[in-house]
Amino acid sequence: MTATPDCELCASTGGAVLWHDDFCRVIAVDEPDYPGFCRVVLARHVREMTDLAPAERERLMRVVFAVEAALRALLAPDKVNLASLGNAVPHLHWHVIPRFRDDRHFPSPVWAAPARARAPARRLDRAALAAHLSGRLRQV
Ligand SMILES: [Zn+2]
Secondary structure, three states, X not given: OOOOOOOHHHHOOOOEEEEEOOOEEEEEOOOOOOOOOEEEEEOOOEOOHHHOOHHHHHHHHHHHHHHHHHHHHXXXXXXXXXXXXXXXXXXXXXXXXXXXXXXXXXXXXXXXXXXXOOOOOXXXXXXXXXXXXXXXXXXX
């Protein structure tokens, strides 16, 4: 449950930090096909949502939903995928992925084989996303 130096998410943030507190952080994932792909990463080592106290589960999901709402406001995606896999790292985390009908994998998950060779380029201003998050997460 304590930070370990050989854990990649203890040793580094895992991406550009858009928002954080002592409980969790929101990072932007560098994935050219998916601007707006974010992860909400719990600060400590916890494997499953049911290992968290109920109030902590709610707190984590409030952050996940704030990210979803900010991405909807900024990108107007056709769908937002929420996924918690966490098979490779000991930090509970949620992927928040804005999806478009013409993105590389739609309608499959982003981890599946691509459905098309390329997708229309989309841009997201990370500073605008960070500003949205800080506004939405003021009371978390
Ligand atoms: Zn760790």
